């Protein structure tokens with residue numbers, strides 16, 4: 001199995017098209033056309049992560065954060081850490097593939113894993129992604145309907161939430177009259193024809209429309225297949241920001257803080273003053289999610305957990321919500337196990353030939369905490 005076959009599967013789960021427009025997910029460095037050996041998954045590339053990849057014979061590293069984010073103007077491994085990593089990766093024939101905000105915005109991605117870690121029930125997006133959805137409609141002779149719909153589904157169309165192969169089919173009457181230069185599949189040129197057809201329609205992500213059209217044209221028997229694409233106003237069911245859910249049992253503020261600290265293995269929690277007394281409905285966002293504070297409040301959540309929260313946001317949360325900064329790393333790291341599961345269950349992946357590791361102690365948190373009481 002080649003590396004790009006795995007990265008294609010990972011892209012299908014968390015498409016690069018849903019990432020923040022200035023983000024840089026995808027292949028960062030390396031040789032995606034080569035045969036895969038073993039895979040190492042980490043939060044960030046570091047010297048120790050590369051050492052571990054070499055030791056475990058991994059020629060693919062998957063990091064949550066992209067290595068290349070700001071424009072790289074020179075490669076100077078002696079003085080710059082990014083250059084040093086690139087140089088080491090290339091020297092050891094290691095390919096680096098990164099996620100980032102596309103995984104933050106994907107169902108069962110960063111925020112969903114955080115919500116699961118906190119045992120929330122009825123998990124859904126805090127703010128589903130708007131836009132980026134179209135309706136693809138194609139008019140097909142009855143005999144072609146199965147292969148045309150397979151072409152749509154094969155390109156990734158017809159997905160609604162946990163359901164795939166979603167389509168609508170209506171019997172209609174189509175008319176046409178071919179010109180002198182036409183070559184009609186049904187009827188004859190220069191003759192007005194009326195034929196029974198199926199109006200076949202499916203929801204398709206915008207970025208998949210070109211591939212759907214290409215595949216449909218290949219299998220449709222008409223010289224000029226008729227199709228239409230409409231923009232939809234619907235929210236996405238599989239992509240969005242943050243997550244929300246409810247605790248099985250209501251907790252006190254102090255009980256909830258203790259629970260969060262234990263569940264996320266977070267050494268330090270920063271939290272806002274005058275929080276609500278009882279916590280039941282909870283919003284979360286992995287990484288730096290403070291901009292969604294008002295959304296969490298407007299959704300009636302009693303607590304909002306994210307990382308990298310600024311001083312004034314804690315003031316904004318007063319009397320409205322328990323705002324918790326559990327750390328950037330701590331709110332994101334649980335997604336690594338999910339990435340591993342996705343690779344292992346990918347079509348064509350052979351567990352006996354290719355091992356998948358989550359970087360253990362090497363997937364380290366770059367932020368350390370000083371504890372005043374223990375002096376550590």
Ligand SMILES: [Zn+2]
Pocket residue numbers: 065286287288328332
């Ligand atoms: Zn992050």
